[in-house]
Amino acid sequence: MRDCDAAAPLLTVSDLCVQVERGRGHSAMDVLTDVSFDLARKEMLGIVGESGCGKTMTSLAIMGLLPRGLRITSGSVLLGQDELVGRSSAELGRIRGRRIAMIFQNAARSLNPSFPVGYQIAEVARRHLSMSRRAAAARAIEMLDLVGIPRATERARQYPHEFSGGMCQRVMIAMALACGPDVLLADEPTTALDVTVQAQVLALLRRLQEDLGLGVALVTHDLGVVAEVCDHVVVMYAGEVVEQAEVEALFARPGHPYTQGLLGAIPRSEHRHRPFNAIPGAVPRLGGWSSGCRFGPRCIHRSDACQRPVALNAWGPEGSVRCVRVGEVGG
Amino acid sequence: MSIAERVDQTPTVPPDEMAVPRTSRVRLFVEQRVAFAALVVLVALPLACVLAGVLPVQDPNLQVPTVRLGHPTTDNWLGADNLGRDNLARLLYGGRVTLLAAVQAVGVAVILGVPLGVLAGLAGRWVDAVLRTCMDALMSIPPLLLAFAIVGVLGPGLTNAMLAVGIVMTPRFQRVARSGARQVARETYIEASRAAGCSPWRLLWRHVLPNASGPLLVQISFSIGFAVTAEASLSFLGLGVQAPQASWGSMVRESFNVIRRDSWQIVPPSVAIAATLLATSLVGDGIRDAINRSGGGRSAGARL
């Protein structure tokens, strides 16, 4: 377990709720419900879940980049001491990139194909730090070097299509860190990459976190990745946080049946002789969530108490679980 | 490490929770009120023209000298022309001619353009290149000029004029069919059907054409509007409909001749042409939006 800074967290998300409007005659639909977590300095937080759980929406909501039709209806996002919810887009524009940055899954598509990568990185520096053109260009080369791109001066003049997938992701990281933000949100940054390249990019993120003191929130669906690089984990299902724990505690004693199910679904050598473990049913689509425990319909431990909405309760050394039957089941 | 118990495969979730009713494209179209209203107009108008014989409408050829160049009255709702013929009746009967002509022209364009387009989309590079060059050549000639040329060769008359208009519209259909066919041909389900042993003909008929039909429908509706205008233009210039046959275009011409004496006469046929054009454009827009919204058949629901 690494030593995360015990000082005030860099990012505090409290009871964040996001809804999507559906037009006249329909009430708004919940997309995220009461999402809360902290991110400390030098901490890698894993936000894990399957499709439709809201993990990407959470990062977009924090950044103020929700698509049209979705809005934050309640809750707060504190970046240091500053509240982000409710700010105007101009103010958010000044904060994004400067104090909090985000990288996305498909790096090659997130870069502008018409401009050299050095130019794109420099542009970020110029906008937020008011650097001169020359200083910004130097900064861009410095960043490319930092993320491990060889012959940075030369490659800064190249275009995105001249870089491979893994290299593009490094460029994205360089661009995100150009202005020295405290927090980095990484939305499935390695999902589209080959496994050997993934290992390198994860290693890079870890190293940068150490050297620059970043707080990184890593959104992923891959529990292996979480086990390898994360310190704390938040498990999401159907727009809610269902479990939170330190990574070792989560893997050793998962509290929530969904977490147990996810861990059980990982293929292991014993599955050569036994059927693979699945969670019955399928991930419910938006709008199809039940009003009580949202995992209820798929849970093998479902009871009557699960028909009512469930709150997050403390569990384990530092974690919490949203389950009324925790402690009785699995564990 | 404790893991979830072995679970059986039967989903415990009731089936309705998992299946999402398909938002059909028809439904998406109907929900767009403007487009739907336009479609109603587009159906009502030809219907009225076709049923003109049954409706209580006057004889379009009956000349009543007393009401020459008359304005709208209770007898003649749209007035009467310079020979005393009822304008409403002429509009409806003339509408038959115009709309039928438009359908002919579009029909020619579809019969010529779609097979050539599908061929270009699915066959090799050379075939595609040759066809593209031909179509580009056709498109580079100003449409009405090309129509004149064809009519000049074939002789005046509505059918020939509409054949000409159809040929003029062919390149557009070829293009749309080509890109539709090419796009669909690359889809995985085509590969899956090939792997199952589908013959090329069956692939084309059962899988490629239905999926490529959306943009074609859009093109058809826009083209009907164009054909109506083209007919009007050609008839106006005397190259289309020949007297005593009446169409909207010839009505425009006749009212143009008397425009100094009575400016009302030009209104009924012009409004009819403009309304049809507007209606077809709106319907085309509506179909296109419905197709885009249905996402080409992919699973609906936001990606979170």
Added chain:
Amino acid sequence: MSVLELDRIVKTYPAARGLLGRGRRRVTVLDHVSITVEEGETVAVVGESGAGKSTLGRIALNLIRPDSGRTVVAGQDLGALSATQLRRYRGVMQMVFQDPYASFDPMVSLEDAVCEPLLLHTSMSRAERRREALRLMERVGIRAEQARRFPNELSGGQLQRVAIARALATRPKVIVCDEPVASLDASVRAHVLNQFREIQAEDRVSYLFISHDLSLVGALADRVAVMYSGTVVEQGSTKEFFAQPMHPYSRRLLESVPEPDPTRRRLRLVDGALDAAAPVADGCVFRHRCPDAIDACRVAPTLLPTAHGGMVACHLASSVPVRAQDPRSLQQDNGPAPDLGPW
């Protein structure tokens, strides 16, 4: 007799042409690849992007024709068949694709989609076809009322199971599975994988299972073939492969797989900018990225048998005397053996 035999398959594509189409460079996607699948067996083809696995899968079905080499399915050389004969032979070999939503015609109901292969390969009447289609779907857990629906109304896991039903309609001997669970959620993958297993146990179908997910392959496959840049670099039984990978690339691959156990973090977090491998004109395909490359690697190694029944294409691996009973001798020559977790 093997049910699928790919014999020295070569496939190239023209590279981006220069001006006026002068540059006639070709990119080699598959370079003399040979793989065999026996009856009732699952052979996994693993590799990263650019390895050529998907192309190989399509060549196995003759959806793409190779430049040279033979494809033999159930004893029949596919290259010797005319187009019509080939179409009729397709019932013997089928494919399950990666994205279930893309592999179904959105305008065709699921029932009709499963009936299609029956229509093409059997002389059943319409009613018989529909009954058979429903029976096939029931076997994979899809009820009749779901069968009448359209592809976009079902979840990914359900739809992939319908894809399996469709593939089974003609009772094929071999099914090529191209990353069949990669686009599914983790919690539903198991349903589909168990389905594959069950069907293999009941029908003795063989699978050519293309995947990049090594933990999955370890649990599912009987044999593994590792591909890199169009070449098979190692082949062997799954157990042997995971216990003792011989090729440097195989080892690198296994080391990179993140292990779901935080107490055993073993990602060698060595940050080397080693991706962006340029195509290699000669010699071993992996030599530019190989930490152990020597001069001899300028000559392409051939696939040679190893002591425990596998095959590997590496000068280093085959030059070291391999003793199945003494893995430590291998360690001394090639550095510490990587800790491979539960395998």
